[in-house]
Amino acid sequence: MSILMKRRAVLLGSGALMLGACSKIQQSDAGRGLFESVEDWHKGLQRFVRARDALAREYAPEDISPFFRGNGSTDPQNDGYPQHAANGFADWRFTVTGLVERPLSLSLDQIMRLPQRTQITRHDCVEGWSAIGQWTGPQLSTFLDLARVRDSANYIVFRCADDYTQGRYYESIDMIDAIHPQTIIAHRLNGEPLPIRNGAPLRARVERQLGYKHAKYLTGVEAVASLDDIGLGKGGYWEDYGGYQWYAGM
Structure with a gap:
């Protein structure tokens, strides 16, 4: 087994064990510092x-x-989504906003x-399960090129x-990862x-990261310079409210 495969197995196993306790650990200054230092080490090692x-x-x-199971939210019931699903998402829009020179609003059609990429990859959930699926869609970089993302953009939300x-x-x-x-x-x-x-109708596939980074039910992406004003500032829903690491690379 390669070093990377061993590391993936360790990350999946330890991640499942740690999630229940991580929110309590992060309540202390020492705990927050530990998580931040581990995340920096993790990202640096992967790179x-x-x-x-x-x-x-x-x-x-x-x-x-x-069978490729669903996880987390699997049937949104917020205002508008059931109606979009009922008409086959014919009116769904995907936007590219933020630090771009040419904001976009695109239909599914x-x-x-756009140029498409098809790839068969393994999805690894932090809860401990995996599945292999074939995914098709444009590269995120295609949208960013069309929108002419600014040099000041450091993150994609x-x-x-x-x-x-x-x-x-x-x-x-x-x-x-955005241009990967x-x-x-x-x-x-x-x-x-x-x-x-x-x-449906759109989800992110960030194939070098764990499953919670693969956001579903996408309405758009936003190019930003900093994550400080996104949610609570940690970069994602589960990072803000569940103690997950922002960088989940494998």
């Missing part, structure tokens, strides 16, 4: 052992899991006419339609339109 543009493993069609206890879901990645060739905005799973349980 050290893998090249900036290293690809996540891709699989053969025969490796695809017979327009998104499907995913805006979502699903509600949780503290509000709408959101996530973020840095520009290294396997970071796509997927609209198909295993050759079929994305099921509702898996994030």
